[in-house]
Amino acid sequence: MSNETLSRRDLLKGALVGIAAGTAASLVTNAAQAGTAPMLSESDPQAKSLGYVEDSTKVDAKANPVHKPTQKCANCIQFQGKPADKQAACNLFPGKDVAGAGWCKVWVQKPGAA
Numbered sequence: 672m673s674n675e676t677l678s679r680r681d682l683l684k685g686a687l688v689g690i691a692a693g694t695a696a697s698l699v700t701n702a703a704q705a706g707t708a709p710m711l712s713e714s715d716p717q718a719k720s721l722g723y724v725e726d727s728t729k730v731d732a733k734a735n736p737v738h739k740p741t742q743k744c745a746n747c748i749q750f751q752g753k754p755a756d757k758q759a760a761c762n763l764f765p766g767k768d769v770a771g772a773g774w775c776k777v778w779v780q781k782p783g784a785a
């Protein structure tokens with residue numbers, strides 16, 4: 672009887688821990704997808720190395736001759752938001768949001784995006 676009680680208690684504890692972990696992971700994922708993570712700074716070392724800017728119209732054309740003004744984070748394959756989102760997560764910068772109007776050197780057009 673007492674072993675059965677402990678067993679049930681352990682199962683319940685395990686289930687509660689699992690639910691809490693799942694909820695926390697879900698909150699983190701939802702925050703990133705909803706565009707509520709901290710914004711990526713242009714001065715972030717990784718952002719700098721990839722030439723990230725918050726405004727695609729301000730890209731240095733001499734340094735980035737293949738850039739076109741229509742290329743934006745919002746229509747990049749790595750952007751996790753919707754095309755109209757002002758900011759959202761990017762696969763290259765975990766835990767940060769990038770500007771929908773932004774751009775970096777590894778931009779690749781999202782299939783079906785204009």
Ligand code: SF4
Nearest residue numbers: 744747749761775778
């Ligand atoms: Fe923007 Fe795409 Fe670069 Fe991410 S990979 S910062 S979405 S252009």
